Amino acid sequence: MTPGDFIGQIIYWVEVVILSYxxxxxxxxAVLLVSATFAxxxxxxxxxGESRWRVLSSSVTPSISVLTPxxxxxxxxxxxxxxxxxxxxxxxxxxxxxxxxxxxxxxxxRERFDLVPVQPVYRRVLSTRPVTAxxxxxxxxxxxxxxxxxxxxxxxxxxxxxxxxxxxxxxxxADTLIEQDALQRMVRPFLIRADVVAVGGTxxxxxxxxxxxxxxxxxxxxxxxxxxxxxxxxxxxxxxxRLGWNSLGGNLIISGAFGLFRRxxxxxxxxxxxxxxxxxxxxVVRLRRxxxxxxxxxxxxxxxxxxxxxxxxxxLGPLGRQRDRWQRGLxxxxxxxxxxxxxxxxxxxxxxxxxxxxFVELFAPLVEAIGLIGLAIGAVVGAIDLxxxxxxxxxxxxxxxxxxxxxxxxxxxxxxxxxxxxxxxLLLVWILFENFGYRQLTVxxxxxxxxxxxxxxKKWGAMERRGFAPTEPADPRS
Amino acid sequence: METVVLALAVAFLVVHGLWVTLxxxxxxxxxxxxxxxxxxxxxxxxxxxxxxxxxxxxPRSQIRILVEIGRNLIGSDxxxxxxxxxxxxxxxxxxxxxxxxxWHTRLRGARLLTLLDSKPDALLSLLDDPxxxxxxxxxxxxxxxxxxxxxDRLIALLSDQAxxxxxxxxxxxxxxxxxxxxxxxxxxxxxxxxxxxIALRIALGMPDHRxxxxxxxxxxxxxAECRAAAAExxxxxxxxxxxxxxxSLLDDPxxxxxxxxxxxLGMLQHWPASERLAAMLGDRDFEVxxxxxxxxxxxxxxxxxxxxxxxxxxxxxxxDMARLVLGIAASxxxxxx
Numbered sequence: 163m164t165p166g167d168f169i170g171q172i173i174y175w176v177e178v179v180i181l182s183y184x185x186x187x188x189x190x191x192a193v194l195l196v197s198a199t200f201a202x203x204x205x206x207x208x209x210x211g212e213s214r215w216r217v218l219s220s221s222v223t224p225s226i227s228v229l230t231p232x233x234x235x236x237x238x239x240x241x242x243x244x245x246x247x248x249x250x251x252x253x254x255x256x257x258x259x260x261x262x263x264x265x266x267x268x269x270x271x272r273e274r275f276d277l278v279p280v281q282p283v284y285r286r287v288l289s290t291r292p293v294t295a296x297x298x299x300x301x302x303x304x305x306x307x308x309x310x311x312x313x314x315x316x317x318x319x320x321x322x323x324x325x326x327x328x329x330x331x332x333x334x335x336a337d338t339l340i341e342q343d344a345l346q347r348m349v350r351p352f353l354i355r356a357d358v359v360a361v362g363g364t365x366x367x368x369x370x371x372x373x374x375x376x377x378x379x380x381x382x383x384x385x386x387x388x389x390x391x392x393x394x395x396x397x398x399x400x401x402x403x404r405l406g407w408n409s410l411g412g413n414l415i416i417s418g419a420f421g422l423f424r425r426x427x428x429x430x431x432x433x434x435x436x437x438x439x440x441x442x443x444x445x446v447v448r449l450r451r452x453x454x455x456x457x458x459x460x461x462x463x464x465x466x467x468x469x470x471x472x473x474x475x476x477x478l479g480p481l482g483r484q485r486d487r488w489q490r491g492l493x494x495x496x497x498x499x500x501x502x503x504x505x506x507x508x509x510x511x512x513x514x515x516x517x518x519x520x521f522v523e524l525f526a527p528l529v530e531a532i533g534l535i536g537l538a539i540g541a542v543v544g545a546i547d548l549x550x551x552x553x554x555x556x557x558x559x560x561x562x563x564x565x566x567x568x569x570x571x572x573x574x575x576x577x578x579x580x581x582x583x584x585x586x587x588l589l590l591v592w593i594l595f596e597n598f599g600y601r602q603l604t605v606x607x608x609x610x611x612x613x614x615x616x617x618x619x620k621k622w623g624a625m626e627r628r629g630f631a632p633t634e635p636a637d638p639r640s
Numbered sequence: 641m642e643t644v645v646l647a648l649a650v651a652f653l654v655v656h657g658l659w660v661t662l663x664x665x666x667x668x669x670x671x672x673x674x675x676x677x678x679x680x681x682x683x684x685x686x687x688x689x690x691x692x693x694x695x696x697x698x699p700r701s702q703i704r705i706l707v708e709i710g711r712n713l714i715g716s717d718x719x720x721x722x723x724x725x726x727x728x729x730x731x732x733x734x735x736x737x738x739x740x741x742x743w744h745t746r747l748r749g750a751r752l753l754t755l756l757d758s759k760p761d762a763l764l765s766l767l768d769d770p771x772x773x774x775x776x777x778x779x780x781x782x783x784x785x786x787x788x789x790x791x792d793r794l795i796a797l798l799s800d801q802a803x804x805x806x807x808x809x810x811x812x813x814x815x816x817x818x819x820x821x822x823x824x825x826x827x828x829x830x831x832x833x834x835x836x837x838i839a840l841r842i843a844l845g846m847p848d849h850r851x852x853x854x855x856x857x858x859x860x861x862x863x864a865e866c867r868a869a870a871a872e873x874x875x876x877x878x879x880x881x882x883x884x885x886x887x888s889l890l891d892d893p894x895x896x897x898x899x900x901x902x903x904x905l906g907m908l909q910h911w912p913a914s915e916r917l918a919a920m921l922g923d924r925d926f927e928v929x930x931x932x933x934x935x936x937x938x939x940x941x942x943x944x945x946x947x948x949x950x951x952x953x954x955x956x957x958x959x960d961m962a963r964l965v966l967g968i969a970a971s972x973x974x975x976x977x
């Protein structure tokens with residue numbers, strides 16, 4: 163055997179291992195999709211014809227505090243808070259935290275909401291950077307604004323958690339637009355089961371949609387490729403990814419942009435961790451871990467019908483930084499809680515869910531990159547023939563394509579948010595093209611994230627927000 | 641295989657999308673006309689155009705419009721819509737649905753009957769349904785039929801295994817209001833925690849002297865949660881016996897009970913307790929300090945005097961709580977011990 167043959171053999175077997183990895187991962191995705199389909203069917207049957215009027219007018223409905231941290235959000239804060247204050251929920255309190263903004267966020271709030279200083283009696287269970295003042299709005303008495311020294315998103319959320327009076331707390335980003343009835347929908351799992359500690363809702367991309375008074379009035383699919391690809395990604399992640407996990411051991415992720423938690427469990431767990439960029443994932447892992455350690459409640463559910471809309475980055479730079487941050491956060495949290503991995507004490511969490519996040523969510527970009535590079539080298543040195551390369555692409559991308567299309571089918575037969583047929587066709591186009599270039603870019607960004615995590619880089623990276631300005635009415639001919 | 645699945649999925653998306661678009665185009669217009677005709681009928685117009693327009697529609701659309709409009713009506717207007725729904729066969733259809741073997745069909749039928757049926761029998765038979773969502777729907781509908789036997793059945797459901805049903809019962813009993821007091825007081829008299837705790841929460845929503853005897857008894861329950869709930873009820877109702885019990889609960893080993901008792905004494909403006917409340921401002925439990933301070937605040941001038949004295953107390957916990965309740969800004973040194 164010549165050295166060339168030997169290298170060829172190694173590349174061949176590496177590719178076989180990677181191919182087997184893709185078979186396993188895609189088969190698990192198929193299991194998730196089947197699980198999601200059953201969960202969706204049960205959910206839709208349960209909510210069909212439902213009147214949420216009772217929840218809306220009941221005096222025993224759990225109270226909710228919406229926690230919204232804001233750092234230099236002067237452009238968007240009034241719009242977001244006005245939308246939050248207009249949510250249709252009976253016992254609602256909004257706690258906004260100005261995290262030492264330097265762009266006049268507090269002044270904007272003072273002027274717009276007529277804030278007056280107050281001294282609420284609350285216990286500082288979680289330590290945070292000093293709170294310099296607390297205000298209550300004279301126009302909307304259920305709006306509380308906390309002004310504090312800059313400490314980051316997790317620190318702001320902890321400050322809000324200290325002051326919140328609701329039985330449930332809803333953590334959202336200041337640039338997130340929640341649909342008016344979303345909280346009524348989101349509270350359902352807490353009414354159904356006593357062991358639920360957290361519930362996540364669906365996040366959708368607002369880019370390209372018509373927005374009026376902080377509401378998405380006409381959901382549209384973005385016509386720009388980067389926005390369109392992200393719509394597909396979000397649909398896949400929420401409609402089959404998270405929903406599928408509900409009946410396979412529970413969820414591990416609740417989006418930081420929109421999640422509802424039991425306040426006491428959050429406080430008992432110690433609130434959000436400030437020294438990670440994946441604080442939303444970390445708190446859920448900790449809550450779940452705590453439930454096994456203390457034998458207490460710890461169910462984390464995802465429900466698909468409450469929707470929050472967010473602005474997705476439409477330039478490569480900010481998008482790359484976002485994905486880099488997500489990957490760093492994931493690596494950080496999985497490393498912090500590494501004792502859960504394959505630990506039978508944590509049952510499904512330790513034996514199924516956590517390993518999935520380590521070997522699929524964390525390592526997938528690494529495996530995909532090795533696979534692609536190996537394929538290219540293998541083709542050059544003649545170690546891999548054309549049928550093998552085709553098989554690789556079919557399993558790596560073809561299967562993914564099918565899952566994306568089936569997710570779209572799930573959306574089509576259930577919620578059908580994009581009412582225009584042309585929008586749904588456009589989604590099909592984005593599904594088809596996301597595998598050519600975009601997917602490889604996300605692999606690169608995620609690899610960069612892992613590298614940065616190894617270097618212990620904990621920066622958030624700047625995000626450019628344009629704000630949800632009311633858009634012009636769409637052309638009626640469109 | 642992959643190609644076939646992909647092709648089928650794409651074909652489904654295109655065909656379904658086209659079908660939805662084309663069928664909606666026609667249906668939306670007819671639904672708009674029917675909605676308008678039904679609204680005209682409700683505000684005093686002729687019934688026949690509404691009936692004709694609704695009969696033109698498929699059953700699903702009929703139901704959607706009847707529910708959409710009926711949900712916003714009460715009294716004679718709702719009676720008109722119910723009668724029309726009966727004539728269109730919607731009510732009979734829903735009655736058949738609640739006899740189905742499928743839980744989701746029963747649920748759909750129950751939801752329709754809750755709004756459109758004036759006869760409760762079909763719905764109330766679902767109070768024993770094996771599915772929690774169906775049972776909760778039946779419980780919800782019982783608010784419109786508060787007969788004594790229904791109330792007794794609802795109170796028995798306070799110990800239902802399903803969280804959703806317990807929530808629905810609490811809500812329904814509170815909506816029914818005064819007719820619930822007598823049977824709920826009797827239930828409290830013979831129950832223990834944890835059922836008693838839920839019942840006490842309902843009692844708190846409609847405070848009445850008939851709850852006092854049971855609440856006094858439950859103030860000695862082994863569960864701290866139950867004792868705290870009893871203290872809240874006693875504080876809301878008032879009277880000589882509640883005052884004595886609340887004073888004794890100030891020495892309870894559980895902080896939540898002490899806090900509830902302190903707040904209750906404040907609500908009843910029992911100023912002789914101000915000294916004991918002042919002493920509790922230094923309690924190691926934050927909730928007790930908070931309860932004592934808020935209790936003192938409710939004693940008006942007498943309480944405020946005690947709180948102002950506590951501002952200079954040697955105990956930093958007491959001073960801080962007094963400052964917080966009086967709304968005096970903290971200096972950096974004394975902020976939140």
